[in-house]
Amino acid sequence: MDRGTYHHGDLRRALLTAARQLIERTGPSGSSLRAIARQAGVSPAAPYHHFEDREAILAALAAEGFEELGDGMRRSARRVREGAPLDRLQAAGVAYVGFAVKNPELFRLMFSGPLGDRSAYPELQRRAAAAFAVLQRLVGGSSQTPPGELPPRVALAAWSTVHGLATLLIDGRLGDRPSERRAAQIAREVTQVLGSGLRSFAGSAES
């Protein structure tokens, strides 16, 4: 088969990498459909044979991002195998923030991106849920929440904290964007505060 070796040779892939370069270099405003096509060396209308929309390109990009984010958290958590469960949760949280600082524009796209109706991209939702499930498993919840349901409050608190810190950092709301090393340090400090809270909840029943 080897689909994707017709005229250009996997233009779909080429468009995605072009888009990723552009979005990280010039922000979402610089990654117009035409610019992406230009970067990939094709005409402005060529992408329409591989994607519904300009939005669809961005949605595919975001889906990739969620995949990487989930992988990163899993890897980090596994590296502290000997540690307590909370240490593994913290490692995943630090990885979460690290991903955001390393790919700020992609991260923005993945969340508050210009994707209007998110339910139009089920694949995107699926991968986003999978990324969150990593955190949730580390908190101790057994299975993943079906999309649309609220996760248990502890997992939600953990997610909120790292997510909030990540967006505050990349939006420059805490001063100039920090280096990855510095970001990791900040993330450790903040998650430690949260960890104290989680420990207090260890005994209580969850609603």
Added chain:
Amino acid sequence: MDRGTYHHGDLRRALLTAARQLIERTGPSGSSLRAIARQAGVSPAAPYHHFEDREAILAALAAEGFEELGDGMRRSARRVREGAPLDRLQAAGVAYVGFAVKNPELFRLMFSGPLGDRSAYPELQRRAAAAFAVLQRLVGGSSQTPPGELPPRVALAAWSTVHGLATLLIDGRLGDRPSERRAAQIAREVTQVLGSGLRSFAGSAES
């Protein structure tokens, strides 16, 4: 004097309210400069006499948002005057989330909005810092952090948590966007987890 009663009668104000309506109704993509001008009943080029840019309009809108956000937190915190400091902090956090759920598009604009170089709008930064100072005061820090400096970790953790929860909620990442009442309940639950963490930190020295 009464500046702003020339031909149209305070077009600047009219443009801002038009923009606010549009952004909340049709998202940021629907609030083009031309659409704003149309809604205000003027020609597409008229806004340029009151704002540098399309971005400048959005920046002014965001600044208003921060003002309202800060006021809302202050008001909520003051209403639980008899409560413990942590209760007042929680009230402010719930107000933070409430504001986001009530004005989702404005909230998005205020933070990860399409404002490229945020340092180009010092007024915006000033008001954003003022809003954060409210949270910081409630945590117990005495004065406000100069912009560019990292706030003490406890205040940062508090901010991160409510901010993260707010963005997760309005981005539909936790299922359909909840009602204001439901959002407040979720916010209370999450901030309670955080509160346990803060209590544990009450005695430690802060770096």
Added chain:
DNA sequence: AGTGTATCTTTACACTGTAAAGATGGCCGA
């Protein structure tokens, strides 16, 4: 080899942000 069809290009249109030049009408000094 010949044909079908996915892929890509060309062309076109409505829309965007914004620059430049012209029109309008309220305000201030005479």
Added chain:
DNA sequence: TCGGCCATCTTTACAGTGTAAAGATACACT
């Protein structure tokens, strides 16, 4: 009271955008 000034708004124009429609190209399969 009047004349002129100048802020305000409009008109016109241009480059860039997303995307629809029709035409060209070249691979794949019979």
